[in-house]
Amino acid sequence: MKLKYLFIFLSSSLLLAQNSFQTPFEKGNKNQTVTYEEMNAYYQDLAKKFSTIQYLKKGEDDNGKPIYVVIYNPFPEKNIEKLRKDKAVLFVNNGIHPGEPDGIDATMMLMRDLAAQKIKTPQNFIIAAISAYNVSGMLNRGSFSRANQNGPEQYGFRGNARNYDLNRDFIKADSKNARSFQEIYQWLQPDVFIDNHVSNGADYQYIFTYISTFKERLGNTLGNYFYNDYQAKNLEDMKKLGYESTPYVNIHGDVPDEGFAAFEDSPRYSTGYTSLFNSLGTVPETHMLKPYNKRVDATYKYMLVNLQNLDKDYGKIKQLRLENLKQYKAGMQYGIRWKIDSTKFSTMDFKGYEGKYKPSEISGKPRLYYDRNKPFTKKIKLFTTAVPTGYITIPKYYIIPQSQYRVIEELKRNNIRMTALKKDSTAEVESYTIKDFKTVKNPYEGHYLHYDTTVETTKRSQTFLSGDYLISTDQPGVKYIIETIEPEALDSFFNWNFFDGILAQKEYYSAYIFEDTASELLRTDKKLKDAFEAKKASDKKFADDGTAQLDWIYRNSPYFEGKTFRQYPVYRIL
Numbered sequence: 405m406k407l408k409y410l411f412i413f414l415s416s417s418l419l420l421a422q423n424s425f426q427t428p429f430e431k432g433n434k435n436q437t438v439t440y441e442e443m444n445a446y447y448q449d450l451a452k453k454f455s456t457i458q459y460l461k462k463g464e465d466d467n468g469k470p471i472y473v474v475i476y477n478p479f480p481e482k483n484i485e486k487l488r489k490d491k492a493v494l495f496v497n498n499g500i501h502p503g504e505p506d507g508i509d510a511t512m513m514l515m516r517d518l519a520a521q522k523i524k525t526p527q528n529f530i531i532a533a534i535s536a537y538n539v540s541g542m543l544n545r546g547s548f549s550r551a552n553q554n555g556p557e558q559y560g561f562r563g564n565a566r567n568y569d570l571n572r573d574f575i576k577a578d579s580k581n582a583r584s585f586q587e588i589y590q591w592l593q594p595d596v597f598i599d600n601h602v603s604n605g606a607d608y609q610y611i612f613t614y615i616s617t618f619k620e621r622l623g624n625t626l627g628n629y630f631y632n633d634y635q636a637k638n639l640e641d642m643k644k645l646g647y648e649s650t651p652y653v654n655i656h657g658d659v660p661d662e663g664f665a666a667f668e669d670s671p672r673y674s675t676g677y678t679s680l681f682n683s684l685g686t687v688p689e690t691h692m693l694k695p696y697n698k699r700v701d702a703t704y705k706y707m708l709v710n711l712q713n714l715d716k717d718y719g720k721i722k723q724l725r726l727e728n729l730k731q732y733k734a735g736m737q738y739g740i741r742w743k744i745d746s747t748k749f750s751t752m753d754f755k756g757y758e759g760k761y762k763p764s765e766i767s768g769k770p771r772l773y774y775d776r777n778k779p780f781t782k783k784i785k786l787f788t789t790a791v792p793t794g795y796i797t798i799p800k801y802y803i804i805p806q807s808q809y810r811v812i813e814e815l816k817r818n819n820i821r822m823t824a825l826k827k828d829s830t831a832e833v834e835s836y837t838i839k840d841f842k843t844v845k846n847p848y849e850g851h852y853l854h855y856d857t858t859v860e861t862t863k864r865s866q867t868f869l870s871g872d873y874l875i876s877t878d879q880p881g882v883k884y885i886i887e888t889i890e891p892e893a894l895d896s897f898f899n900w901n902f903f904d905g906i907l908a909q910k911e912y913y914s915a916y917i918f919e920d921t922a923s924e925l926l927r928t929d930k931k932l933k934d935a936f937e938a939k940k941a942s943d944k945k946f947a948d949d950g951t952a953q954l955d956w957i958y959r960n961s962p963y964f965e966g967k968t969f970r971q972y973p974v975y976r977i978l
Contacts, residue, residue, distance in 0.1 A: 633717075
């Protein structure tokens, strides 16, 4: 009899807790999103009520405000480092773009429902979520910055306090936010990652769309499982819950009727970054034109099906994450640049609206619109397979001089193991010279980003100093090491301007003096003279340009700073 009354009491208490912890979103007209202050107060109260909830300060925004992580952990062990050895970790990021707040409100309800046991208690994982990542953007509330979006009534701004788009900052880490994220990620080392967003672009019938991280970047072992099993099951379960879905409609200013390619989430983006450490990553993209309450519900439901499927498959996911590393051993080939393979595609029944054109009331010119009175279902092509357009051979080690302290700082923050040389040492290494690169004309997220970088490789004997760093590629962060250190990688530290000092000459010559030096060099260096004459014979423009000839001799002489100009100061040992 006592047990019966205890059960009734506990059930009533849980129901009361669930009702008393209604979110501001649920209390209102469901077209409002929570403020930063309301969110923090809500989670702090939730943590006081339930021992399974923790609300921790784990970082800092560029404006100095704290970034919080909320954890649902039903297990007696609360130490994350110990817990993740046997349990899986699901990590959710919210509010990277605070004008897309669906995940902020959905996660508040999810954590409440887990704590109140409305959702079945997971047996094999914990869930950790950044409650709001871009705090300064969340505080910058308004109603107009998302000009195309259907609710909520007020919301935050895309840029942070320094006007960075934080979803371009995961490698360069210019912001305190990004550095905090990396520290949180390395603390959690999650198995599955979700970054909640809202879409932009074409109109169609779906409320829920998604970006699955590039399976080729993730690695074939893990990528094929993610696409064909885990994500496929998530999407199947979403359909049962009333949300048919499509991959993110990666097309702007045109209709998607002919098909579209997968979005390339390179390491500058959240899931591109997490894929470097073998986390299964998804960016939910609810559709901007759908009602806010439906978008929040779809976001909630996608996190819910992940909870259920991770609980079932946690052991396999943890095993495959380890097996995936076998593809990245010294001596193996690594795809350093990628493109979508236009010869390989799947098809899907796409539920869209007819795209039509009519005269613009502004310009009188034809403008695109979607006719919602003309829905259709049409087979379209999806291009989701990527192929490498360049390779490197994975070395056993990289060596980085201690003078490159910014790079060393980034590597350490990302849990990369390094060994400082105890004495001056000489080694046979591969050395890169930057052969060519292009640079954007306008600044992009605080940088004049390089691209299409190519290198020349030479082998040499190089002396390193005590305190320089030796980095083995035999470690879990091998992909992070390669993608940041190899100059030709799309989001390498070189392309993000970390090494721009090597791109400018520091010494030059006065032509009227060097003319005599050049003449002496040609008289005494037969090899140089033969190469010079061959150049003139094969290049008429060069043969007619005295300035170019003098500069050629300078650049091919001992006087030119060939040891520093465009000499990439990171070395490889095969």
